Amino acid sequence: MKVMLTGSNAALGRALSHFWQQKHTDDLLNCPDETCWTSVDKAQRTVETFCPDLLINCPNFGDTGAERQKVPNIGCISRTAFLWEALRQSSFKTDKIILLSSGSIYEGIEKKGAPIGEEAPITSHTLEDLEILTVDLMAYQYFRAYKMPIVRLRLFDIFDGQSGMVLTRNYQPEEAEGGLDLTELQDLQRAIELAAELGKPGEIYNICSQQIVPNRILAEKFKLNPQPLYSDSLTFKSPGSCKKFINLTAWQPKVYNFQNYH
Secondary structure (H helix, E strand, O other), rough: EEEEEOOOOOHHHHHHHHHHHHHOOOEEEEOOHHOOOOOHHHHHHHHHHHOOOOOOOOOOOOOOOOOHHHHOOOOOOHHHHHHHHHHOOOOOOOOEEEEEEEEHHEEEOOOOOHHHOOOOOEEEOOHHHHHHHHHHHHHHHHHHHHOOOOOEEOOEEEEEOOOOOOOEOOOOOOOOOEEOEEEHHHHHHHHHHHHHOOOOOOOEEEEEEOOOEEHHHHHHOOOOOOOOOEEEOOEEOOOOOOOHHHHHHHOOOOOOOOOOOO
């Protein structure tokens, strides 16, 4: 199986690439966003050359290599739009497209109450949330209009158990309340595999552990990612709910006692 991963300049994209290559012998093409997605023509040449069976779209908001590569800093929304359009116009059909979206767009993340499911209201709290929300909804429009096999996974937060680093977000450990709903990287990778196999195009699935790690534990146990995928510092007061994804795939994230986690 040929797998294409976009956003490999971001911390989460790099970690996923490394983890995927360790576990699989599949062909894997890492695509730095700056060089591949600055126009529909460039994006189409990339996808037509590789013809991926599975595309994993990991957003990269930083454009960290844009200046080095001497290409325009065009932003996440434009890059993703070029990618969707290139895939729509391509001469081959990708079996499944996995968009890694974010649970940060749920309106209820600052409210204490019931677990946050896929039906929760969505909004944008920061500029990056607005980009995430736009890409998320744009993916659904491409599914509805062109039947593109896009599955959206809304990640709450991802940590790498080996490095002890939160890969997706900055956080404010000085906050007395709240925390993050953390899923380990290897559980995310398994979720992507299951979504590629069983996920229904057009659907949204939360990926989370369904437990909150308090900010004081985050400050003691985890490293701050200097270049996170999402640089906002919002924290959750309610955990996410991934019952929909569990019911579909039987996926089970590891349950950690973060009080004792090293």
